[in-house]
Amino acid sequence: MLGEFEYLLITAAARLGDEAYGAAIREEIEATTGRKCSIGALYTTVDRLETKGLFSTWMGDATPQRGGRAKRMVRVTPKGLEAAKDFYDAVTRVSRGVSWAVNGKGNPA
Amino acid sequence: MTSYIRSSGWWLVDVVARLLERDEREAVQGDLAEAGEGAWEGLFAVLGLVVRRQAMAWKNWRPWLAAFGLALPGSLLLMGFSLSVSQAYQQFMEPTILKATGLTMGPGFWLLLCQVFLLIGWSWTGGFVVGSISRRTLWVSATLSFLPCLFCLARFQVECLSRLCLLLFLLPAIWGVRRGLQIARIKLSSAVVLAVAVTAATIPTWSSEGPWIPNWALSWPAWYLVATARKPI
Numbered sequence: 001m002l003g004e005f006e007y008l009l010i011t012a013a014a015r016l017g018d019e020a021y022g023a024a025i026r027e028e029i030e031a032t033t034g035r036k037c038s039i040g041a042l043y044t045t046v047d048r049l050e051t052k053g054l055f056s057t058w059m060g061d062a063t064p065q066r067g068g069r070a071k072r073m074v075r076v077t078p079k080g081l082e083a084a085k086d087f088y089d090a091v092t093r094v095s096r097g098v099s100w101a102v103n104g105k106g107n108p109a
Numbered sequence: 110m111t112s113y114i115r116s117s118g119w120w121l122v123d124v125v126a127r128l129l130e131r132d133e134r135e136a137v138q139g140d141l142a143e144a145g146e147g148a149w150e151g152l153f154a155v156l157g158l159v160v161r162r163q164a165m166a167w168k169n170w171r172p173w174l175a176a177f178g179l180a181l182p183g184s185l186l187l188m189g190f191s192l193s194v195s196q197a198y199q200q201f202m203e204p205t206i207l208k209a210t211g212l213t214m215g216p217g218f219w220l221l222l223c224q225v226f227l228l229i230g231w232s233w234t235g236g237f238v239v240g241s242i243s244r245r246t247l248w249v250s251a252t253l254s255f256l257p258c259l260f261c262l263a264r265f266q267v268e269c270l271s272r273l274c275l276l277l278f279l280l281p282a283i284w285g286v287r288r289g290l291q292i293a294r295i296k297l298s299s300a301v302v303l304a305v306a307v308t309a310a311t312i313p314t315w316s317s318e319g320p321w322i323p324n325w326a327l328s329w330p331a332w333y334l335v336a337t338a339r340k341p342i
Binding site: 027040043059062067 | 132133135136138140141142143144154155157158160161162165
């Protein structure tokens with residue numbers, strides 16, 4: 001089972017697709033959650049997900065706006081997609097019937 | 110003044126980022142540049158990553174073995190052995206010079222040769238193992254290695270020998286560390302030859318005076334290289 005931050009990372013990387021790399025994922029997470037995402041947490045989690053086989057990473061191109069430094073590109077593996085889906089299903093199941101997940105009529109908010 | 114502080118901050122970021130591996134350093138510094146982070150924010154971000162990496166590295170037994178099982182005791186023992194080799198060299202050379210008859214190939218010569226080979230072999234294999242098993246924590250191993258050196262250099266009082274004699278082991282050890290960082294494992298055949306040669310070279314020293322038993326502790330890195338060598342396919 002994934003951790004919450006691992007799920008956020010996989011979701012952000014999946015949404016970014018071919019443009020998924022450190023800074024972009026960080027920006028995506030901060031924009032969608034409104035929470036600060038530290039570089040330390042980001043890269044250690046990327047490593048952990050890669051070790052688990054949920055991410056594959058490689059060094060990409062350098063760009064002038066990065067001071068000529070390369071990006072660490074990220075791709076979610078099929079196993080990663082599966083793990084994220086399992087996490088989402090589990091959260092959806094466990095959230096059924098709780099006040100913040102349904103409105104007064106029992107429909108999803 | 111403000112730009113000086115900012116440039117000092119980026120200089121510190123560069124220094125701290127050196128504790129990261131090359132690709133990660135490249136990616137992190139690029140991310141900081143792209144995000145337009147300030148120098149001090151960047152410094153804390155890199156420091157945070159370095160601390161996390163170090164904490165993860167120290168969960169493993171290898172950095173502990175490298176730092177406290179090899180670098181610290183190894184540098185103390187090798188300093189003593191460097192001194193012993195220097196004294197053996199001095200004792201061998203003095204009668205030769207007095208006689209002014211050129212080289213005399215007595216038994217002392219072979220013992221000296223064995224000691225020089227041992228010093229290089231022990232230092233190189235020790236350095237190699239430290240480099241290969243503690244990449245991310247090498248700075249701790251290096252510090253634990255250099256501290257006894259500084260302590261002994263400050264207290265060195267043998268008049269007929271230079272202080273630098275204590276550090277004869279340093280060059281082959283650094284060479285070993287570099288190779289350890291580069292290739293991590295050596296070929297099985299090379300490792301076996303090295304380990305057997307190092308062990309065999311200790312045989313003539315058994316009859317010599319001095320605390321030789323601790324020196325056996327310096328032979329295990331050579332056998333560790335055998336145990337972890339690249340096996341032929």
